[in-house]
Amino acid sequence: MKYITESALVALTAFFGLASAAPAADIESRSVSCTVTSYTNVAAAKKACTTLVIDSVVVPAGDTLDLTDLLDGTKLTFKGTITFGYKEWSGPLVSVSGSKITVVGASGSMFDGDGSRWWDGEGSNGGKTKPKFFYAHNLDDSTITGVTLKNTPVQGFSINSSSNLSLKTITINNKDGDTDELGHNTDAFDVGSSDTITIDGATVYNQDDCLAVNSGTNIVFKNGYCSGGHGISIGSVGGRSDNTVDTVTISDSTIVDSQNGVRIKTVYGATGTVKGVTYSGITLKAITKYGIVIEQDYENGSPTGTPTTGVPITDLTISNVKGTVSSSGTDIYILCGSGACSDWSWSGVSITGGKTSSSCKNVPSPASC
Numbered sequence: 001m002k003y004i005t006e007s008a009l010v011a012l013t014a015f016f017g018l019a020s021a022a023p024a025a026d027i028e029s030r031s032v033s034c035t036v037t038s039y040t041n042v043a044a045a046k047k048a049c050t051t052l053v054i055d056s057v058v059v060p061a062g063d064t065l066d067l068t069d070l071l072d073g074t075k076l077t078f079k080g081t082i083t084f085g086y087k088e089w090s091g092p093l094v095s096v097s098g099s100k101i102t103v104v105g106a107s108g109s110m111f112d113g114d115g116s117r118w119w120d121g122e123g124s125n126g127g128k129t130k131p132k133f134f135y136a137h138n139l140d141d142s143t144i145t146g147v148t149l150k151n152t153p154v155q156g157f158s159i160n161s162s163s164n165l166s167l168k169t170i171t172i173n174n175k176d177g178d179t180d181e182l183g184h185n186t187d188a189f190d191v192g193s194s195d196t197i198t199i200d201g202a203t204v205y206n207q208d209d210c211l212a213v214n215s216g217t218n219i220v221f222k223n224g225y226c227s228g229g230h231g232i233s234i235g236s237v238g239g240r241s242d243n244t245v246d247t248v249t250i251s252d253s254t255i256v257d258s259q260n261g262v263r264i265k266t267v268y269g270a271t272g273t274v275k276g277v278t279y280s281g282i283t284l285k286a287i288t289k290y291g292i293v294i295e296q297d298y299e300n301g302s303p304t305g306t307p308t309t310g311v312p313i314t315d316l317t318i319s320n321v322k323g324t325v326s327s328s329g330t331d332i333y334i335l336c337g338s339g340a341c342s343d344w345s346w347s348g349v350s351i352t353g354g355k356t357s358s359s360c361k362n363v364p365s366p367a368s369c
């Protein structure tokens with residue numbers, strides 16, 4: 001292992017020329033180790049270093065901490081507090097891609113989005129344009145461990161077009177967004193068009209979905225703690241380029257002080273598939289809207305009340321989902337199109353404290369509202 005200092009890295013950069021693609025394979029075989037503290041050196045470092053520490057970097061306004069196309073097998077460590085300048089733009093603030101990448105947030109490290117600079121209560125529906133936070137797009141055969149995001153302007157992790165990616169002990173702390181309800185659409189994990197994704201041991205305080213799976217296969221979310229948001233969601237499914245959700249297992253997780261617990265929503269008039277979803281071992285506490293909500297009537301982000309049948313929900317397992325809904329909420333709400341929900345398994349469901357819905361439709365046995 002060769003360790004190069006940041007000043008040596010600058011010299012190396014001058015030698016290769018920043019723009020010229022340095023012979024990656026050649027550099028990789030040298031197993032170069034670098035620590036970067038200055039944003040301007042990141043671009044060179046990612047082409048030269050297979051052990052890369054990003055320490056307390058200040059990312060300029062309107063720039064992405066661009067760690068895409070890392071060398072195969074790169075070990076990437078974030079240290080200290082990483083901060084971002086303020087600009088109204090759509091981001092992302094951080095982007096990581098590559099193959100066989102090991103990403104670690106060192107103990108005490110964090111990405112501080114200082115989201116209050118953007119928060120206006122409108123999220124992605126209006127007001128200021130807010131940057132998305134962390135893209136894990138095209139990140140394959142890789143792991144992300146121990147990363148902390150604080151105060152995301154809007155959505156946190158976006159996982160898209162990735163396969164065999166594991167996220168372990170991730171923390172997203174957007175508690176400050178509760179003040180005057182200014183934080184909005186601060187989804188913790190959005191997953192699309194990805195295969196074999198595991199999110200294990202996440203701790204989330206936010207104001208929107210803890211997890212939203214829009215499409216993808218073989219997705220696991222386990223040992224999670226979700227507080228303050230909209231629950232653990234599949235969907236909304238339909239109306240995108242990829243409308244297939246197949247084999248998602250959500251287990252051994254707790255959802256507290258949230259609008260919903262378990263949620264599946266599909267889009268009105270759209271086509272697609274929601275197949276093989278399991279929720280098991282879910283504890284709910286102080287849910288304000290729905291303990292379990294499954295509906296096939298979404299349009300432009302809102303329920304229409306009229307379910308359609310183009311995105312069937314089949315082979316669904318709800319097992320051991322227990323806990324409490326506040327008295328103004330509803331324990332369970334299921335709104336399916338005729339014949340569009342089938343092959344459901346439903347056991348150990350005990351949700352109390354809220355109202356019993358009288359508007360459920362086409363509920364497949366053995367489920368009940």
Ligand SMILES: *[C@@H]1O[C@H](CO)[C@@H](O)[C@H](O)[C@H]1NC(C)=O
Binds near residue numbers: 100140141142164166
């Ligand atoms: C999945 O990724 C891990 C690294 O996180 C790797 O060890 C494993 O071989 C990968 N699995 C497959 C099937 O490629």
Ligand SMILES: *[C@@H]1O[C@H](CO)[C@@H](O)[C@H](O)[C@H]1NC(C)=O
Binds near residue numbers: 160191192215
């Ligand atoms: C995933 O990325 C594709 C390609 O960029 C895009 O079309 C799609 O909308 C994304 N999916 C989600 C759910 O964001």
